[in-house]
Amino acid sequence: MVTVQTKPEAPSKTFIACSRCKTRKRRCDGNTPKCSNCAVQKDNGNLDLPNATDFTARPEDEEQPQSVSLGAFAVNIGDSESSSSLNFPPSKERLPIFPDFLLPGTFDRNLAAFKAQLKEATAQRTFYPLIPLHISRRLIDNSFADVMVEHPFISLACFMTLLEAQYATSTVGPAEDASRWALVNAVLALAIRFKTAVGSESDISPVTESFYQNSVMVVRQLILQDPNLVSVQALLAMAVFSRGLPDPQAFILLTTNASRHLEILSRCRFVGNFTSPVIYDGDQFEQVYEVSNRLSEEASLIMQRQMYEPTSTGIL
Secondary structure (H helix, E strand, O other): OOOOOOOOOOOOOOEOOOHHHHHOOOOOOOOOOOOHHHHHHOOOOEOOHHHOOOOOOOOOOOOOOOOOOOHHHOOOOOOOOOOOOOOOOOOOOOOOOOOHHHOOOHHHHHHHHHHHHHHHHHHHOOOOOOOOHHHHHHHHHHHHHHHOOOOOOOOHHHHHHHHHHHHHHOOOOOOOOHHHHHHHHHHHHHHHHHHOOOOOHHHHHHHHHHHHHHHHOOHHHHHHOOOOHHHHHHHHHHHHHHOOOOOOHHHHHHHHHHHHHHHHHHHHHHHOOOOOHHHHOHHHHHHHHHHHHHHHHHHHHHHHHHOOOOOOOOOO
């Protein structure tokens, strides 16, 4: 008998599937061509043993874990020389979704401290202090568009300029600019009232009223001084706020004086005699004029209704 010695078969190569094949629960073998994804990735399908993980075959009926390619979600982190796929602004530049001053406990302490300052100012009969600037900025950023949606008597850019100037000058008084002081306080009062949650009016109302009273304390000066665009805007802001008060007399008084000041400014604008450089903003002037007309019409309707109703006593 002749014994035929067969040549031992060479061990088959071990192949690794591309990410797409593994996702479809398939494995590459040496008999089938590479899939298109392997060809694109220039992967020859050979398993790199030093870097290989365990690819022990499992029964076909057993569920195999799916792997997802991270190529589509790659973000270079820690490599200063390579460009990142996603660029995030530095944490210091990002506006926090929930600021620190609104955190539970912190807000209550700040509110109690500010109310104590309001009581002290009331006892001394002085102007009420403004809230910290970073809170005012956040408040205006989140509410200005809603406050001005019905009566847009000033733009955000113009108001922020006045707000920053007021804080830079004084946070406890007009500092020789009653128009700016009244406008800043009236708009802040509108913003706080808009952002006050239902059920917390009694807690927040002292703060809202303090800003409105800051404007009221200079209203006589606004009415008697030479008119300028900021003084008209301040009167309109106070008028819009007073629409939410039970007594309509304040709204009528403020709207009427705003209209009178605007007529004087219109004549100055026609002859080119301006008392304030702000008046050169023609678009803003026309916007203020439209708002004043609408509020004047509303005040006229209120006065017509009052002809058939008992008169009230309060004004501001």
